[in-house]
Every structure is written in C-alpha cells, then in structure tokens.
Amino acid sequence: MSARAVVTGIGVVAPSGVGVDAHWATVASGTRRTGPITLFDPTPYPTRVAGEVPDFAAPTWAENRRLVQTDRWTHLGFAATRLALDDAGLPERAPDPYGYAVTLASSSGGNLFGQRELQRLWGGPSRTVGAYQSIAWFYAASVGQLSIHHQFKGPSGVLVSESAGGLDSLAHAVRTVRRGTPVVIAGATECPLSPYALACQLASGLLSGEADPARAYRPFDADAAGYVPAEGGAVFVVEEMGHALARGARIYGEVTGWGATHDAAHTGPDSAGDPAQYARAVRLALDRAAVAPGDVDVVLPDALGVPRYDRAEADALRAVFGSRPVPVTTQKPLTGRAHQGGSALDVATALLAFAHDTLPASAGPDRPADGCELDFLRSPRRPDSRVALVCARGFDGFNSALVLRGAAARPAPRPRRATVPGPTEGTDE
Amino acid sequence: MTARRTVVTGVGVVAPGGVTRDRFWKTITEGRTATRRITFFDPSPFRSRIAAECDFDPVAAGLTEAERRRADRYVQFALACSIEALADSGLELTDAQRDRAGVVLGTAVGGTMALEQEYVTVSDSGRHWLVDHARGGPYLYQALVPSSLAADVACRHGLHGPAQVVSTGCTSGIDAIGYAHQLIADDEADVVLAGAADSPISPVTVASFDAIKATSPDNDDPAHASRPFDADRHGFVLAEGAAVLVLEEYGHARRRGAHVYCELAGYASRSNGYHMTGLRPDGLEMALAISAALKQARLAPEQVSYVSAHGSGTRQNDRHETAAFKRALGEAARRVPVSSIKSMVGHSLGAIGSIEMAACALAVEYGVVPPTANWATRDPECDLDYVPNVARELPVDVALSVGSGFGGFQSAMLFRRLPPAAVAA
Numbered sequence: 139m140s141a142r143a144v145v146t147g148i149g150v151v152a153p154s155g156v157g158v159d160a161h162w163a164t165v166a167s168g169t170r171r172t173g174p175i176t177l178f179d180p181t182p183y184p185t186r187v188a189g190e191v192p193d194f195a196a197p198t199w200a201e202n203r204r205l206v207q208t209d210r211w212t213h214l215g216f217a218a219t220r221l222a223l224d225d226a227g228l229p230e231r232a233p234d235p236y237g238y239a240v241t242l243a244s245s246s247g248g249n250l251f252g253q254r255e256l257q258r259l260w261g262g263p264s265r266t267v268g269a270y271q272s273i274a275w276f277y278a279a280s281v282g283q284l285s286i287h288h289q290f291k292g293p294s295g296v297l298v299s300e301s302a303g304g305l306d307s308l309a310h311a312v313r314t315v316r317r318g319t320p321v322v323i324a325g326a327t328e329c330p331l332s333p334y335a336l337a338c339q340l341a342s343g344l345l346s347g348e349a350d351p352a353r354a355y356r357p358f359d360a361d362a363a364g365y366v367p368a369e370g371g372a373v374f375v376v377e378e379m380g381h382a383l384a385r386g387a388r389i390y391g392e393v394t395g396w397g398a399t400h401d402a403a404h405t406g407p408d409s410a411g412d413p414a415q416y417a418r419a420v421r422l423a424l425d426r427a428a429v430a431p432g433d434v435d436v437v438l439p440d441a442l443g444v445p446r447y448d449r450a451e452a453d454a455l456r457a458v459f460g461s462r463p464v465p466v467t468t469q470k471p472l473t474g475r476a477h478q479g480g481s482a483l484d485v486a487t488a489l490l491a492f493a494h495d496t497l498p499a500s501a502g503p504d505r506p507a508d509g510c511e512l513d514f515l516r517s518p519r520r521p522d523s524r525v526a527l528v529c530a531r532g533f534d535g536f537n538s539a540l541v542l543r544g545a546a547a548r549p550a551p552r553p554r555r556a557t558v559p560g561p562t563e564g565t566d567e
Numbered sequence: 568m569t570a571r572r573t574v575v576t577g578v579g580v581v582a583p584g585g586v587t588r589d590r591f592w593k594t595i596t597e598g599r600t601a602t603r604r605i606t607f608f609d610p611s612p613f614r615s616r617i618a619a620e621c622d623f624d625p626v627a628a629g630l631t632e633a634e635r636r637r638a639d640r641y642v643q644f645a646l647a648c649s650i651e652a653l654a655d656s657g658l659e660l661t662d663a664q665r666d667r668a669g670v671v672l673g674t675a676v677g678g679t680m681a682l683e684q685e686y687v688t689v690s691d692s693g694r695h696w697l698v699d700h701a702r703g704g705p706y707l708y709q710a711l712v713p714s715s716l717a718a719d720v721a722c723r724h725g726l727h728g729p730a731q732v733v734s735t736g737c738t739s740g741i742d743a744i745g746y747a748h749q750l751i752a753d754d755e756a757d758v759v760l761a762g763a764a765d766s767p768i769s770p771v772t773v774a775s776f777d778a779i780k781a782t783s784p785d786n787d788d789p790a791h792a793s794r795p796f797d798a799d800r801h802g803f804v805l806a807e808g809a810a811v812l813v814l815e816e817y818g819h820a821r822r823r824g825a826h827v828y829c830e831l832a833g834y835a836s837r838s839n840g841y842h843m844t845g846l847r848p849d850g851l852e853m854a855l856a857i858s859a860a861l862k863q864a865r866l867a868p869e870q871v872s873y874v875s876a877h878g879s880g881t882r883q884n885d886r887h888e889t890a891a892f893k894r895a896l897g898e899a900a901r902r903v904p905v906s907s908i909k910s911m912v913g914h915s916l917g918a919i920g921s922i923e924m925a926a927c928a929l930a931v932e933y934g935v936v937p938p939t940a941n942w943a944t945r946d947p948e949c950d951l952d953y954v955p956n957v958a959r960e961l962p963v964d965v966a967l968s969v970g971s972g973f974g975g976f977q978s979a980m981l982f983r984r985l986p987p988a989a990v991a992a
Contacts, residue, residue: 400728400730
C-alpha cells in the first residue's frame with residue numbers, strides 16, 4: 139500500500155489549446171478562449187457561448203477507421219492520450235500491456251454521435267441506427283478504444299461523478315498503482331456541445347445566459363451569472379514512482395491526497411451545495427497527504443460561477459484555512475467548464491505551474507461578490523511549498539479534492555524511451 | 568494495519584420475474600424465464616422484439632412522490648434495491664457513520680430511456696437537429712449525467728461518504744462492487760451501498776443491438792429465447808433490472824452482530840485490448856482476471872463451488888467463456904457447476920453483474936445453485952456442467968462470478984462463506 143504515484147505525462151486538449159505548451163501560454167497570458175458556439179448554430183438557445191477546442195483536427199490523432207466509430211469526445215481523448223504518452227516518453231503501444239491501465243471520467247458520453255443516431259432512428263424512414271451506435275454513445279467508449287489501441291490491458295475503469303470525476307479518476311489511478319499496476323492513464327475529456335446536450339444542460343439552471351463572451355463566466359464576481367460549458371480536458375500518465383525513476387522519466391509531481399464526500403442533497407434553485415461536506419472533502423485530502431492547511435501553496439477551486447455556489451465554496455475554503463488566507467487561482471473563465479474534463483484540466487494547470495515555477499494569476503473576479511473575498515492571486519508568483527489543492531463539485535452533491543506535490547522546476551531531460559521493468563501479468567493487492 | 572475485509576450484509580434486487588430479493592430468488596431457483604415480447608413500445612419495426620421487463624411498482628417499493636417524479640426508471644430501481652438492502656442489513660447509521668458510508672453504483676447506459684423519450688419531444692420526432700429546449704422536462708440534466716444514480720441513492724439515505732458511478736459497459740455491475748470494496752479495503756469508507764441498475768429497453772438500445780445482430784431474433788418463442796451455452800443459441804435477450812448490496816467492513820459488521828451473507832474475497836479486471844465487441848476464442852484476459860481474483864482470495868481453483876457465468880447466449884461469448892474457465896480453473900472447470908441466470912432474467916447490461924453477485928450471495932446463503940434454463944442441446948465447444956434447467960442443492964462455500972463487456976473489459980469476483988465462528992459477534 140505504500141507505493142507512491144507520480145504524474146509523468148500530461149496531454150491537454152482544451153479550448154486553451156492542444157498540448158501543454160499551448161495550454162500554458164493561454165494560462166500564463168490570461169487569454170480567454172471562449173466564444174460563440176460554432177459546432178452548431180446556437181441562435182435558438184439562451185446560452186450561445188462555449189469553450190471549443192480551436193482547430194481540432196481529429197485525423198491527426200487517429201486513423202479514419204477509429205474516427206468513424208467514435209464521437210468527438212472520444213476523438214479528444216485519442217489526442218489527449220497520445221500527447222500524454224508522448225510527454226511521458228512512453229511508446230504508443232504499451233510494452234507491458236498488463237502493467238498499463240486506463241481509468242477516465244466521463245459525465246455524458248458521445249453526445250454528437252448519439253444525437254445523429256437518434257435523429258436517424260426517429261426522423262429517418264428505416265427505424266434503424268448505424269452499426270457503431272452501440273459502441274460510440276456509451277460512457278465506456280473512450281476507455282475501450284484507448285485500451286485496444288494502446289494495449290492497456292490492466293484493470294481499467296470509467297467513472298461518472300459529474301464535474302468532480304476528473305479528480306476521482308486520478309485518485310483511482312493511485313489506488314490502482316498501489317495494487318500493482320505501474321502505469322495508469324487517468325483524467326477526462328468531454329464534449330457536451332451538441333444541440334441536445336446543450337438543451338439538457340440548460341435544464342440544470344446553472345448555465346450563463348450572458349451573450350458577451352467576456353462577461354459570460356465570472357466565478358466569485360459580483361456579476362457572476364452561471365457557467366459557460368466547454369469541451370476538452372486533460373489526460374495524465376500516472377506512474378509508480380520507482381517505475382518512473384527507473385526509466386529516467388520527468389516527474390511533474392506526486393498525487394499525495396484525495397478526498398470525496400457527498401452532500402446527500404440535490405442541486406436546485408434553493409440549494410447551494412453543503413460547505414460542511416465540501417470542507418470535509420478538502421480535509422480528507424489534506425490529511426491523507428499529511429499537509430497542514432498552512433502549507434498549501436495554491437488552491438484551484440471549482441468556480442461554478444453561480445453566486446450561491448460561489449459563496450458556499452468561499453465559506454468552505456474559509457472553514458478549512460481559517461484566518462490565514464490561502465492563495466486561490468482559477469483559469470476556468472478562460473476555457474469554460476468542461477465538466478469532468480474541466481477538473482482534470484485544473485490538475486494540468488497546477489502541475490504545469492510547478493514545472494514553470496510560476497503560479498498563474500487568477501482570471502478574475504474583477505469585483506468579488508459579497509462573501510467571496512478570497513485571496514485571489516492578482517499577479518503570478520513563484521511557488522513556495524509546491525503543494526496545490528484542486529477542488530471540484532459535481533451536480534447533485536459531489537465534492538472532490540486532490541492534493542498534488544509539485545516536483546522542483548528543472549529543465550526536462552529527454553526521457554529514455556521505454557526501458558521498462560520486466561513484464562507482469564498484473565497484480566491486484 | 569491489518570487488512571480490512573469486506574462482507575455483504577444486505578441484498579436488494581429488482582429483476583424481471585421477481586421484484587424483491589425473495590421473489591428474484593424464487594424465480595431463478597424454479598428455473599422460470601421472464602423473457603417476453605416487449606410491452607413498453609411497439610417493437611414490430613425491430614429485428615429483436617423480445618426482452619425481460621420488470622413489473623415494477625415504485626409506490627410498493629417505497630419511493631416518495633418526489634423520487635417517482637424526478638428519477639428515471641433505472642434510478643428508481645436502484646432506490647428500491649437500496650431501501651430493501653439497507654432494511655435487510657439492519658443498519659441504522661449514526662451521523663458519524665453516515666460520513667463513512669458511500670454509494671458506488673454501476674450503469675452501462677444510464678438515463679438512455681428518459682433521454683430518448685425527451686429527445687422525441689424536443690426534436691419533434693427527429694425532425695429538428697436544433698432541438699427545442701423549451702419543450703424538455705425539468706429533469707433533463709439528470710438524464711444526461713448518470714451520476715444522478717449515485718446522487719439520488721445518497722440523498723435518499725443521507726450518506727455523506729464517497730459517491731461514484733462506475734460505467735464500464737456490461738462489467739459495470741461487478742466493477743462498481745469492486746470499486747466499493749477497494750474503498751472499504753483502503754479505509755475510505757466503512758459501509759458502501761454497491762450495485763448497479765439499467766433500464767435500456769427503449770427503441771434506440773434495441774436498434775443499436777439489432778444493428779450488430781447481438782440480440783436474439785427468436786421472436787416467436789420469447790420464453791425460450793435466452794439460451795446460454797446451448798448449441799442453438801442466437802444472441803442475448805435485452806433486460807432491465809438492478810441489485811444493491813450493503814458492503815460493510817468486517818469488524819464493523821461483526822461489532823453490531825450483523826447477519827453476514829459472505830465475504831467479498833477477491834476482485835480483478837483485465838481488458839482484452841482486442842476489439843470493442845469481438846472476443847478472442849482463447850478467453851485469455853477473462854482467465855487472467857479469474858486467476859488474479861483467486862490469488863487475492865488465496866483460494867485454489869478446486870475450492871470454487873459455483874461459477875455464475877456471464878453466459879449471455881451469444882455464439883462467441885459462451886465459447887470464449889468456456890475457454891476462460893478451462894484456462895483459469897484447469898481440471899476443476901470440468902467438475903464445478905456453471906450456470907447463467909441470463910437464461911431467465913435476460914441481460915440487463917451494466918446491472919446484470921450486480922444481479923449475478925446478488926444471486927451468488929443468495930447461493931452461499933441457501934446452499935442452492937440456480938440453473939441455466941432453456942438448455943437442450945450440447946455444443947461441442949461448451950462442454951462444462953451448466954446445471955441444465957433444474958436448480959441444484961449443494962453447499963456453496965465459494966462462488967465465482969464473471970462479466971465480459973463491450974470495450975473488451977473482463978472482470979471476476981469471488982464471494983466466500985465465512986465460517987460460523989467468524990460471524991458471531
């Protein structure tokens with residue numbers, strides 16, 4: 139149970155860009171990448187702004203055979219996984235298949251693909267769907283395809299806890315590493331941008347109706363008006379530390395703590411989430427990491443952008459950190475909120491911040507709402523303790539927190555390729 | 568720290584032919600089949616027009632009006648199962664215990680049924696790509712995100728521990744219980760409501776399996792259409808259902824003098840990395856999952872008393888699985904009784920893995936092995952003891968259950984009887 143799990147590769151495919159360098163450039167410059175929805179005509183809808191991955195060219199990342207079988211959400215996952223493996227210096231095909239596993243989060247499955255097939259079934263003459271509907275729409279589609287292509291044959295998983303799941307997948311990756319699988323691919327991508335998926339999200343009552351992209355998503359701000367949906371996310375190579383060291387891999391940081399709680403209460407117009415349960419998730423994560431609140435360098439919050447939820451989050455953070463203000467930074471307004479992919483993206487931002495030796499300035503709030511006066515990072519600064527806390531909530535009561543300890547910033551050595559310890563059939567204890 | 572062990576202290580089931588644990592057990596031990604022509608919609612345009620449907624009454628199951636209004640059918644099943652399982656366990660949680668009580672549920676297709684019904688409305692029967700969101704119901708978002716399944720059960724019982732939905736297709740039911748087991752083993756929870764639910768009997772799911780000819784076209788004889796391991800099998804019969812188990816840390820159960828059905832002694836999963844729907848005949852990864860689960864449980868193949876097979880009744884599955892049992896269990900595979908309750912309750916996708924684990928807990932409890940119904944003709948490639956048609960009384964000390972799903976996932980789980988001395992408080 140004592141094995142340590144480190145992140146050795148990051149693949150970002152998000153509105154902030156494709157690849158860690160593009161993502162970091164967006165974050166470091168504080169450039170907002172949300173804009174009018176282009177994946178379909180958003181005119182009929184009260185929400186017309188989203189975060190889309192710019193110029194995403196799926197054929198760059200997978201051959202046509204796999205693209206036609208899958209949704210855009212999975213295409214984003216193909217790209218993020220290849221980027222993460224490459225970043226980690228690992229080959230495209232697992233050299234030791236049972237020593238590699240993949241556990242991603244997915245909150246809504248293959249939305250564009252699914253809507254096309256529903257239209258064919260209900261609007262077409264034949265009452266049929268295509269041969270790939272059965273493998274493209276369901277939540278396990280990305281993990282199954284990735285397992286096959288990359289030969290990840292260890293214990294795989296698909297987690298769904300709405301926006302909190304990106305963090306849960308990393309926690310589960312550590313559990314899996316500790317049970318003897320040395321390399322676990324974790325994280326999440328999403329694509330909730332089909333007309334029908336947007337219609338579903340509108341029913342949540344949490345989306346922003348602000349038409350001006352610059353003003354649409356402003357968590358903790360007095361003018362907060364809901365969130366802007368987004369696609370994309372981040373995928374990570376989580377690796378047993380000894381395995382990573384043996385092959386000379388660059389280490390971004392260690393996943394040292396995690397905690398998950400549930401409010402046991404639904405999301406609704408009269409609810410704001412339960413600050414006590416949120417705070418408990420944070421404390422569980424800090425305790426597991428053996429980190430005192432005063433030792434946390436930076437917090438990346440959930441930042442829903444709905445006033446009552448922002449206030450509850452601020453209350454929870456105050457409950458944990460007390461009078462010592464903890465620096466808080468959020469980049470979600472730059473990209474929009476990609477559900478499970480969004481919480482994974484925050485993990486990427488935190489690890490890249492340590493790699494670049496820079497905690498990025500928060501993208502707002504310009505004018506903190508009453509009760510939301512946290513210590514937002516107004517300008518970049520050097521990390522100190524190199525401990526980051528990432529928090530996420532999921533619709534209908536999920537709270538998750540993750541503690542990362544960043545490695546010292548240093549020029550990345552070119553990792554040796556695939557000199558991996560001998561093969562295994564995988565273990566589970 | 569000594570290893571924390573997981574035991575089963577409560578069982579709740581909603582299955583075709585038997586809503587509630589006792590009726591489910593009666594159905595499957597009497598060898599009765601619950602497959603019939605689909606009644607939820609007119610199935611005549613489809614290739615496969617049969618399914619195993621639940622005659623489910625949410626009021627009788629104890630659901631509140633708010634739950635009946637907001638929860639999709641599969642979530643209602645899980646709520647009903649959770650109520651039954653918790654009552655069965657006798658657990659009365661204190662506030663402090665609620666913080667350490669979680670919910671981990673599996674589902675393969677989640678809110679597909681509600682999503683499709685709402686889609687028909689907002690798209691005006693598929694006429695519009697730009698659907699009219701204003702015509703959608705108030706719970707559309709809950710239908711889009713299957714996390715609603717765990718959330719609603721946590722809300723019902725006031726559970727503040729980790730909540731999660733596991734969605735690995737048709738192994739979701741085993742994998743959710745496995746995930747819950749790991750939470751208990753790792754001291755992240757003391758009690759977890761673990762199981763799975765699916766209600767996929769809607770046109771889009773029926774059409775999806777039609778398109779790849781995975782489901783049985785034996786529409787003229789629905790009662791005998793699910794024929795696992797039989798030479799004349801023609802595909803699986805779609806089903807709905809749910810099961811929830813109360814998983815509890817052994818010391819926690821022992822201290823309160825709980826009735827223990829069995830211990831969760833081993834769980835492992837592997838992926839075949841081969842094909843989204845195809846299976847290699849050698850059954851290698853399923854065999855590896857079984858061997859890993861046995862190793863965890865420190866059990867030898869000869870100690871397995873009963874195997875609850877995936878047994879979906881497709882040509883390739885039953886052959887694949889038979890090979891996997893031979894590979895993992897060796898000579899013991901020839902002697903151990905193997906059966907598939909899908910012959911009676913059909914294949915409820917993500918849910919069935921949990922329903923089969925419930926059957927294993929009851930098999931250990933009652934010393935009876937449910938049969939494989941509809942078995943008539945031996946397939947030379949499926950030559951094990953499939954407990955044809957009639958249940959068998961025998962002491963079940965160790966039950967092995969396996970699942971196999973789209974995406975190549977292969978999972979195995981072991982339930983073991985605890986010696987009476989170990990159960991006493």
